[in-house]
Amino acid sequence: MKQRLLELLGIEYPIIEGGMAYIGDGKLAAAVSNAGAFGQVGSAGRSLADFELQIQIACEQTDRPFGINLPIGEHSDPRERVEMILKYKDQISGVSISAGNPRPFIPVFKEAGLPVMVVVSTAMHAAKAEQAGADILIAEGTEAGGHNGPAELTTFALVPQAVSAVQIPVIAAGGIVDGRGLAAALALGAAGVQLGTRLVATEESPAHDRYKRAIVAAQGEDTTMIERSIGHVTRVLKGEYIEEVLRFEKTGPTPESLYPYIKGEKNRLAVLEGRLEDGYAYSGQGCGLITEILPVERVISTMVEEARAVIAKLSQL
Numbered sequence: 001m002k003q004r005l006l007e008l009l010g011i012e013y014p015i016i017e018g019g020m021a022y023i024g025d026g027k028l029a030a031a032v033s034n035a036g037a038f039g040q041v042g043s044a045g046r047s048l049a050d051f052e053l054q055i056q057i058a059c060e061q062t063d064r065p066f067g068i069n070l071p072i073g074e075h076s077d078p079r080e081r082v083e084m085i086l087k088y089k090d091q092i093s094g095v096s097i098s099a100g101n102p103r104p105f106i107p108v109f110k111e112a113g114l115p116v117m118v119v120v121s122t123a124m125h126a127a128k129a130e131q132a133g134a135d136i137l138i139a140e141g142t143e144a145g146g147h148n149g150p151a152e153l154t155t156f157a158l159v160p161q162a163v164s165a166v167q168i169p170v171i172a173a174g175g176i177v178d179g180r181g182l183a184a185a186l187a188l189g190a191a192g193v194q195l196g197t198r199l200v201a202t203e204e205s206p207a208h209d210r211y212k213r214a215i216v217a218a219q220g221e222d223t224t225m226i227e228r229s230i231g232h233v234t235r236v237l238k239g240e241y242i243e244e245v246l247r248f249e250k251t252g253p254t255p256e257s258l259y260p261y262i263k264g265e266k267n268r269l270a271v272l273e274g275r276l277e278d279g280y281a282y283s284g285q286g287c288g289l290i291t292e293i294l295p296v297e298r299v300i301s302t303m304v305e306e307a308r309a310v311i312a313k314l315s316q317l
């Protein structure tokens, strides 16, 4: 399965950059791809024009394969994003679909010759996405930064269940930041891993330095969930702003009344302008293992070396 994943995406290492609203720009995607992994330009948190610009930047900065993340529910009209992806179909090497029903979109990208990855959070969704034609699944556990699936399965429980439910490669996501996590994911039957939080705290990431340093300073218990009151689950770094949101959520808000607290602009302020007091910033529980802001190449190469060492050690048991 690992080999199949590497061949489908044309990459050296089974490591993928998860789609990241505001953070997943062309420069970061290119840095990830140049390190032998699979970078992805995220479409969330950017205008259509900026989305195109970031695709162009990735094209300029790497000759290696990279992809696009399309979180359907983040766009009032995802069709214009789909058209943009199709415009660059010869330059990109895969699309990951998240946050919505992937079924109508899968055939469109497949007909364009692009491998399609679908983010899932239960074994049932994994099976459905496979039936709908997905080539690769990303099984994302609730340790992950950002929006999580409502079932809140952990990566350790979800990944083997998803692997057992399908015949296609499954990538593990959520809480993975080092070689131990990569080795563990492979042991659970995953073909590779997807990283989010670890890549935020890299030199090439466009995240504000305060956000990067907050991830480095955070312990595993320093994240929490917001948006539960409206039936969503979103993992963020704890802080004063988040306490205010949670206090408001206790009053039983409607989605409309909660919106001013959770709108994208509040995310942008925190993550790109460093105004952590005025907005929210996503982080997975793996933040407790992130102790340095590193160049992307170091993150990827260290992860691969560590995983090899762990696997060699385990094979002696």
Ligand SMILES: Cc1cc2nc3c(=O)[nH]c(=O)nc-3n(C[C@H](O)[C@H](O)[C@H](O)COP(=O)(O)O)c2cc1C
Pocket (backbone or CB within 6 Å): 017, 018, 019, 020, 021, 023, 042, 044, 069, 071, 097, 098, 099, 119, 140, 143, 144, 145, 146, 147, 173, 174, 175, 176, 194, 195, 196, 197, 198, 200, 282, 283, 284, 285, 286
């Ligand atoms: C800053 C940030 C932004 C994210 N935005 C998106 C997004 O736009 N689309 C998406 O599918 N997932 C998004 N995610 C989830 C990641 O793609 C990835 O699956 C997750 O971060 C993996 O868990 P980890 O954070 O523990 O590494 C985001 C995660 C982070 C940390």
